[in-house]
Amino acid sequence: MISFPIIRVVSKLLIPYILLFALYVQFHGDFGPGGGFQAGVIFASAIVLYAMVFGLPAAYEVAPPKVIEKLVAVGLLLYAGTGFASLFLPRPNQDVPVTGNFLEYEVFQHNLLPGILPTGQHLGIFLVELGVGITVTAVMIIIFYAFAGRERVA
Amino acid sequence: MIDFQPWILEIPILALLAVTAVAVARIRDLWAAVMFTGIYSFLGASWMLILDAPDVAFTEAAVGAGISTVLLLGTLALTGKKEKPSTTSPLMPLVVVTVTGAALIYGTLDMPSFGDPNAPVHQYPNPGFVEKSLHDMHGLPNVVTSVLAGYRGYDTLGETAVIFTAGIAVLLILRPNKTDDFPSQTNSKSIPKPKPNVSSKRRKGGRK
Numbered sequence: 001m002i003s004f005p006i007i008r009v010v011s012k013l014l015i016p017y018i019l020l021f022a023l024y025v026q027f028h029g030d031f032g033p034g035g036g037f038q039a040g041v042i043f044a045s046a047i048v049l050y051a052m053v054f055g056l057p058a059a060y061e062v063a064p065p066k067v068i069e070k071l072v073a074v075g076l077l078l079y080a081g082t083g084f085a086s087l088f089l090p091r092p093n094q095d096v097p098v099t100g101n102f103l104e105y106e107v108f109q110h111n112l113l114p115g116i117l118p119t120g121q122h123l124g125i126f127l128v129e130l131g132v133g134i135t136v137t138a139v140m141i142i143i144f145y146a147f148a149g150r151e152r153v154a
Numbered sequence: 155m156i157d158f159q160p161w162i163l164e165i166p167i168l169a170l171l172a173v174t175a176v177a178v179a180r181i182r183d184l185w186a187a188v189m190f191t192g193i194y195s196f197l198g199a200s201w202m203l204i205l206d207a208p209d210v211a212f213t214e215a216a217v218g219a220g221i222s223t224v225l226l227l228g229t230l231a232l233t234g235k236k237e238k239p240s241t242t243s244p245l246m247p248l249v250v251v252t253v254t255g256a257a258l259i260y261g262t263l264d265m266p267s268f269g270d271p272n273a274p275v276h277q278y279p280n281p282g283f284v285e286k287s288l289h290d291m292h293g294l295p296n297v298v299t300s301v302l303a304g305y306r307g308y309d310t311l312g313e314t315a316v317i318f319t320a321g322i323a324v325l326l327i328l329r330p331n332k333t334d335d336f337p338s339q340t341n342s343k344s345i346p347k348p349k350p351n352v353s354s355k356r357r358k359g360g361r362k
Contacts, residue, residue: 025212030294033208035302041216048224069325076318079311103307122294125303132314139321140221146328147228 002054011053018046026133030122036129040136047137048144056148065145068138075135082127092120103128163204171197184235185227192223205268209298 002008026039051059086100089107100107105124110117118126174194181187195218202211266273287300294300302310 030296030299032296033298034212035209035299038209038212038216041213041221045216045220048221052224072318072321076314079314083307083311103311105304105307121290121300121304124307125294125299128303128307128310129299132310135314135318135321139317142321143324144221144224144228146324147225147232150232150328 007053011049015046015050018049019043022046026129027126029129030125036132037136039129040133041140043133043137044140044144047141051144051148056145059145063141065142068141068145071134071138072142075131075133075138077131078134079128079131082124082131086124160204163200167197167201167204171201182237182239184230184237187237188223188226188230191226192219195219195222 022039022043025034025042026036029035029039047059047063050062083103086104086107087102088099090097091100091104091107092109103124105121108123109120110123112119117123171194174190174197178187178190178194181190195214198218199211199215202208202214270276283301283305284297287297287304288295290300290304
């Protein structure tokens with residue numbers, strides 16, 4: 001596909017914007033439509049497009065299979081880890097220290113850079129959606145690699 | 155000023171969906187069938203957008219029209235591009251499909267009309283979610299996100315685990331080799347190259 005100038009140039013132009021749009025859908029998901037699932041798929045489709053146009057070896061350099069394989073687990077661990085973190089953090093505004101429930105985001109309340117860093121519920125949703133996004137991206141890319149990396153056994 | 159009439163878009167899209175579905179079922183050339191499934195997904199995404207579900211439309215466009223089409227093309231590149239002519243009689247499948255379709259249409263007769271606020275889906279879970287979300291989530295306006303990741307966070311953890319499991323399962327079945335994982339086309343030593351005259355064109359096509 002790399003020998004077709006139109007496809008090569010157009011996809012080179014498009015891929016950065018697809019990635020940017022994926023990040024927008026990911027981090028703006030609290031305010032507009034979107035979230036981790038959609039963003040992950042869009043991000044993965046940019047990598048898939050790159051692999052189709054420039055070949056699998058080039059894509060392996062952008063998104064090495066060894067790294068992507070690990071990211072599959074990292075996203076899920078980030079999600080579950082957010083839940084476990086809330087088990088051990090104290091609830092805000094309590095006289096007696098009480099720790100939160102699983103995935104209770106209220107305990108992430110903090111006063112660091114208010115208005116800039118997400119806090120409380122917002123931080124919890126942010127972390128959870130990030131975990132979803134990482135897992136979905138990695139799974140989509142790894143499935144594509146698994147299919148495209150096979151040779152035809154005739 | 156004339157109000158926008160949704161049926162102007164709805165009827166053509168639904169008609170095209172039906173036409174595409176019949177085309178997918180009838181066509182013998184599998185490349186064309188895969189492209190038609192991509193078109194079908196894209197029409198489905200447009201339909202979801204008309205129904206005010208942009209989240210679903212996103213997903214349908216990216217997964218259905220994008221990645222699954224690529225995966226199907228990749229599979230065809232590994233197998234073949236022609237469907238074997240069917241030897242069994244099409245009578246039995248026709249009966250099954252007709253009965254199932256009739257049952258489904260019969261089921262829709264009891265359904266509340268589109269957008270009915272008294273429909274069960276809008277009464278349960280508690281509509282209070284929509285009212286209290288803005289306060290609970292410290293001003294996050296998107297109720298879909300707050301239900302998905304906040305109120306129903308545990309369910310979404312399960313969904314993520316499902317995707318994780320799917321990825322692991324595909325890796326277990328399709329991962330190329332234990333020692334030399336993911337060989338590129340240039341340095342695959344273990345697997346013999348296929349005969350170039352048959353398959354090189356197909357492989358190239360598969361990685362469009």
